[in-house]
Amino acid sequence: MFPERPARNWPLIIATAGFLAAMTWWSANGIGFSLIELLCNITGGGRLISESWPPDFSFLPRLADPFLETLNIAVIGTVIGGILSVPVAVLAARNLTLGRVVWFTDRNFMNVLRTLPDLFWAMLFATAVGFGPVAGALALSVFTIAVISKLWSESLESIDMGLPEAVRAVGGTWLQMLRFGAVPQAMQTYVSYALYAFELNVRASMVLGLVGAGGIGMILETQRANFEYERVALIVLVVLVAVLIIEEISEAIRSRLA
Amino acid sequence: MSERRLRGQQRIGGATWATFIIAALFVWSMWAIGFSPERLGKLPAQMVEVLGFFWPADMAYGWDKVLPAIAESIQIAWIGTIIGAIFSLPLALLGARTLFPKFARVVKLISATTRAFPEILLAIYFVPIVGLGAFAGALAIGISSIGMLTKLGSEVVDSIDFGPVEAVEAAGGSRILALRYAVLPQVLPEIIAHWLFRFELNIRASAVLGVVGAGGVGGVLLNTLRYRHFDKAAAVLVLTILIVLAIDMVSGEIRRRIIRG
Numbered sequence: 001m002f003p004e005r006p007a008r009n010w011p012l013i014i015a016t017a018g019f020l021a022a023m024t025w026w027s028a029n030g031i032g033f034s035l036i037e038l039l040c041n042i043t044g045g046g047r048l049i050s051e052s053w054p055p056d057f058s059f060l061p062r063l064a065d066p067f068l069e070t071l072n073i074a075v076i077g078t079v080i081g082g083i084l085s086v087p088v089a090v091l092a093a094r095n096l097t098l099g100r101v102v103w104f105t106d107r108n109f110m111n112v113l114r115t116l117p118d119l120f121w122a123m124l125f126a127t128a129v130g131f132g133p134v135a136g137a138l139a140l141s142v143f144t145i146a147v148i149s150k151l152w153s154e155s156l157e158s159i160d161m162g163l164p165e166a167v168r169a170v171g172g173t174w175l176q177m178l179r180f181g182a183v184p185q186a187m188q189t190y191v192s193y194a195l196y197a198f199e200l201n202v203r204a205s206m207v208l209g210l211v212g213a214g215g216i217g218m219i220l221e222t223q224r225a226n227f228e229y230e231r232v233a234l235i236v237l238v239v240l241v242a243v244l245i246i247e248e249i250s251e252a253i254r255s256r257l258a
Numbered sequence: 259m260s261e262r263r264l265r266g267q268q269r270i271g272g273a274t275w276a277t278f279i280i281a282a283l284f285v286w287s288m289w290a291i292g293f294s295p296e297r298l299g300k301l302p303a304q305m306v307e308v309l310g311f312f313w314p315a316d317m318a319y320g321w322d323k324v325l326p327a328i329a330e331s332i333q334i335a336w337i338g339t340i341i342g343a344i345f346s347l348p349l350a351l352l353g354a355r356t357l358f359p360k361f362a363r364v365v366k367l368i369s370a371t372t373r374a375f376p377e378i379l380l381a382i383y384f385v386p387i388v389g390l391g392a393f394a395g396a397l398a399i400g401i402s403s404i405g406m407l408t409k410l411g412s413e414v415v416d417s418i419d420f421g422p423v424e425a426v427e428a429a430g431g432s433r434i435l436a437l438r439y440a441v442l443p444q445v446l447p448e449i450i451a452h453w454l455f456r457f458e459l460n461i462r463a464s465a466v467l468g469v470v471g472a473g474g475v476g477g478v479l480l481n482t483l484r485y486r487h488f489d490k491a492a493a494v495l496v497l498t499i500l501i502v503l504a505i506d507m508v509s510g511e512i513r514r515r516i517i518r519g
Binding site for chain 2: 023024026027028030031032033034037038041042045048068069071072073075076079111112114115116117118119120123124126127128129132133134137138203204206207210211214220224232236239240243244247
């Protein structure tokens with residue numbers, strides 16, 4: 001009367017469970033995970049919070065300049081990265097690229113860019129061009145290329161190829177095909193990915209200062225080193241509010257675009 | 259027809275304005291942080307010079323010091339992902355607007371707040387609590403994973419087919435039974451794919467935590483660069499790129515298979 005229950009692939013289930021257990025055991029041992037330690041030190045957490053409260057609001061005026069610098073870094077990173085990610089994404093899209101070799105090279109370039117986190121780029125650029133916001137802006141530019149080009153090349157691959165082929169058929173060049181046939185179809189997704197990258201960049205720019213790449217994170221680092229936890233709490237609060245506001249704005253714009 | 263043309267013109271106007279505003283913001287930002295055109299012009303030469311320092315990479319240092327640090331980053335990411343997965347699953351179910359309209363708001367607020375914290379700020383707070391090291395990093399990664407996975411999970415649950423849920427309840431099953439037999443089977447493949455994707459992101463996040471003393475490969479990179487041991491820094495970069503690429507490829511392949519079913 002009932003349909004038969006699908007058979008289970010027991011070897012696969014056992015192998016997966018074994019792998020998960022082994023991985024978890026190896027990791028928990030490696031990092032010294034212990035609930036007992038966590039519970040014993042929870043009082044330390046309470047002390048930390050009581051030291052952080054109330055946040056030192058008299059420190060707020062001194063945050064204004066670094067805060068603006070942080071936003072400047074995020075804007076520059078998003079604009080430079082956003083522009084450079086266009087060719088990277090186009091050449092990584094299988095249906096638009098200029099031959100297999102270009103596609104393969106660009107795709108791997110993109111994947112390598114994606115492996116390194118934002119703060120690694122910040123450390124590298126701080127070494128190359130010196131400490132300060134310029135290093136941060138360059139780091140976020142590279143990070144933005146990695147974010148946008150991967151996502152956007154996937155949307156470019158899913159466009160309707162009728163229009164680009166029509167442009168080619170009437171004698172359009174490759175660039176004209178992109179300009180009039182391909183890119184307009186994926187313009188909205190580009191804008192929404194650029195906004196998403198901007199959100200990530202604002203969040204990242206807040207902490208770039210920890211490695212000397214400018215912005216509000218530099219103040220955070222000095223205050224933390226001096227155990228001024230009321231000030232650290234204020235900075236964290238400012239970062240939190242800023243990130244939430246930017247997210248709201250960007251989500252509102254994105255939902256209007258869709 | 260004229261109305262349509264008008265609307266078309268308005269939209270072009272909006273895009274032009276947006277471009278203009280973005281350009282103005284960009285120029286102001288460049289000026290504010292002192293990023294002059296001359297500096298931009300000198301950049302390529304500078305980059306080439308610095309790249310030269312990185313060659314050749316000190317691979318002996320890589321095997322001895324960098325590999326264990328990368329292993330620690332992977333361990334942090336793994337435990338963080340497990341913490342995130344365990345706590346986010348019930349939260350994702352509670353946060354689904356279609357199943358539990360009353361709880362959804364509270365859950366959404368919790369997940370939005372935890373997501374807004376960059377992991378590294380959480381780590382700054384966990385380091386004094388549990389001490390320097392990887393454990394603090396895993397907790398930080400875990401907390402921020404809960405936020406993101408809850409949000410993504412709720413969206414998956416909201417998009418399910420409600421037929422099976424109604425069928426279970428019509429046959430006299432409780433809410434819990436409906437979750438077990440109607441909701442979970444539908445959402446688990448996608449949710450597991452999100453866990454794997456989050457693990458890929460967590461490896462990158464855990465790699466930087468060393469900057470604040472929370473374990474992993476970030477601290478090694480920071481120290482090698484600080485003391486100008488560029489050949490050692492090169493070993494860190496090469497090994498990180500290769501290992502993260504390999505993990506991305508494996509995890510991406512598993513994700514594709516799970517989604518395809």
